[in-house]
Amino acid sequence: MIKFSLQCENGHEFESWFSDSEAFNAQSEKHLISCPLCTSTNIKKALMTPNISKKKSNKLSDFPAPELASKRREALALASQFVERIKKITDDVGDKFPEEARKIHYEEAPARPIWGTASPEEAKELIEEGIDVIPVPFSPKDQN
Ligand SMILES: [Zn+2]
Incomplete structure (x- = not known):
C-alpha cells in the first residue's frame, strides 16, 4: 500500500x-x-512533501492493526450517529435528491432541509448552480 x-x-x-x-x-x-x-x-x-523527520509520529498508520480496527469501528459508529442525527432533522428523499434540491432552490417545492444521495457529478452541478448542499463522504451502507 x-x-x-x-x-x-x-x-x-x-x-x-x-x-x-x-x-x-x-x-x-x-x-x-x-x-x-x-x-x-x-x-x-499533489507535490510530495519529503518527510524529513525520522521521529516516531502518532499517525494512524503507526497504530498496530487491532487498535486500528477498533479506531475504525469507533469512527464508523460516530459517522453512523452523525447520519442518524442528520436524518432526524431532514426529509429523506433518497435518489431524488438532486431533483428535489433544485425544486426547493427554484421555489417549486416547500423549503425544507432534505437528505438523499447524489453522484459526485450531480453534487458538483448543484454546487455550481449555487444550491446549498453539504456533501457527506460516506453512506451508512459502507459500514461492515
Ligand atoms: Zn475539492
Whole structure:
C-alpha cells in the first residue's frame, strides 16, 4: 500500500491509500476518486512533501492493526450517529435528491432541509448552480 497526497481541481488537498501507483492512475482516469470537500473527481497527485523527520509520529498508520480496527469501528459508529442525527432533522428523499434540491432552490417545492444521495457529478452541478448542499463522504451502507 502507498499513500498519496492528492489535490482536486479546486486546490483541496487530501490523502488516500492505493495498492500502487498504477492503481491510482487507473482510478483517477475512471474518475473513481473524489475530493472529500467538494466531490470533484478531477484529482491529481499533489507535490510530495519529503518527510524529513525520522521521529516516531502518532499517525494512524503507526497504530498496530487491532487498535486500528477498533479506531475504525469507533469512527464508523460516530459517522453512523452523525447520519442518524442528520436524518432526524431532514426529509429523506433518497435518489431524488438532486431533483428535489433544485425544486426547493427554484421555489417549486416547500423549503425544507432534505437528505438523499447524489453522484459526485450531480453534487458538483448543484454546487455550481449555487444550491446549498453539504456533501457527506460516506453512506451508512459502507459500514461492515
Ligand atoms: Zn475539492
